Amino acid sequence: MKVIKLNTNPKIYSGNSYLLLGAWNTIEDINALIDTGSDDFIVEEIEKLYTGVGKNPVDKIVLTHNHFDHMGGTLSVKNKYKAKVYAKIYSGDLVDFIINDGNVIKLAEHEFFVIHSPGHSTDSICLYCEKEQVLFSGDTTLQIRNSNDSYTEDYLETIQKLAMLKINVIYPGHGDPITNNPEELLRITCKNVSESKIILSE
Numbered sequence: 251m252k253v254i255k256l257n258t259n260p261k262i263y264s265g266n267s268y269l270l271l272g273a274w275n276t277i278e279d280i281n282a283l284i285d286t287g288s289d290d291f292i293v294e295e296i297e298k299l300y301t302g303v304g305k306n307p308v309d310k311i312v313l314t315h316n317h318f319d320h321m322g323g324t325l326s327v328k329n330k331y332k333a334k335v336y337a338k339i340y341s342g343d344l345v346d347f348i349i350n351d352g353n354v355i356k357l358a359e360h361e362f363f364v365i366h367s368p369g370h371s372t373d374s375i376c377l378y379c380e381k382e383q384v385l386f387s388g389d390t391t392l393q394i395r396n397s398n399d400s401y402t403e404d405y406l407e408t409i410q411k412l413a414m415l416k417i418n419v420i421y422p423g424h425g426d427p428i429t430n431n432p433e434e435l436l437r438i439t440c441k442n443v444s445e446s447k448i449i450l451s452e
Contacts, residue, residue: 251358251382253421254299259291265320265423267292268386272359275302282310282357283327284377284386285423288319290326306331310357312349313337314388314423315374338366338373349375362386365412369405376412383418385432392420392428393435397445406443413440 252271258264264287272279281301286292301307308331313321316339324344328335334346336355349355351366357377365376370389377386390408394401413436420428428435 251360251379251384253384255421255427256287256292256295258287259289262288263319264288264291264322265317265389266421266425267323268421269296269299269301269308270358271301274359275300275305276359277302277305279305279359280309280356281305281307282312283308283333284312284357284421285314285320285388286311286323286327288322290323292323293326293330296327306333308333310355311335312355312357312377313345314376314386315371316341317371317389320388320423338375351375365408367408367412369402369408376408378415378417380416383416384421385412385415385417385419386421387412387423389423392422392439394439394442394446397442400447400449401443403448403450406448409436409440409443412436 254269256267256269265285267287268284270282296307311333336347336349337345349364353364354361360379360381362377362379367374367376367390374388417432420432
């Protein structure tokens with residue numbers, strides 16, 4: 251699998267947008283976007299790339315959550331490539347398919363597990379590929395350095411689930427990929443959240 255972090259509009263605040271391609275760009279591989287940034291800037295970026303002979307540059311768009319800096323460019327990409335949009339909640343006519351915790355979706359040449367990860371927003375999801383041991387975390391908070399704060403019960407459950415995964419790389423919604431022992435980072439966060447004040451989720 252090839253993961254390409256696309257350039258987003260430098261003039262406005264934007265989340266990361268990742269294009270996933272099969273390692274060999276075969277016809278069976280599903281060219282997919284995880285998040286689309288704040289506007290249509292990424293369409294031009296996609297057009298610069300080789301995405302496979304006879305293949306649609308983007309077949310699927312998966313939104314990690316319904317915040318503008320992650321989904322503002324979705325309509326432009328959808329219209330350009332006739333891509334299908336997957337998300338945890340409907341957003342007008344933008345979303346074609348609802349995905350829930352535990353669902354499996356094919357992106358590039360691999361299956362990804364959908365992990366509902368409320369905390370940043372109620373519709374937040376992460377996407378995990380067991381084969382490649384990679385996690386796309388959206389805006390889920392991954393690094394908690396102490397146990398002096400309070401957290402919701404569902405956020406604790408999310409971190410506990412993530413801390414059990416085998417992970418080589420985390421691709422976050424903002425910033426650079428996390429490659430320096432991401433499993434240890436999640437274990438420390440899980441410990442600190444567990445020792446903090448836990449409040450009931452609404």
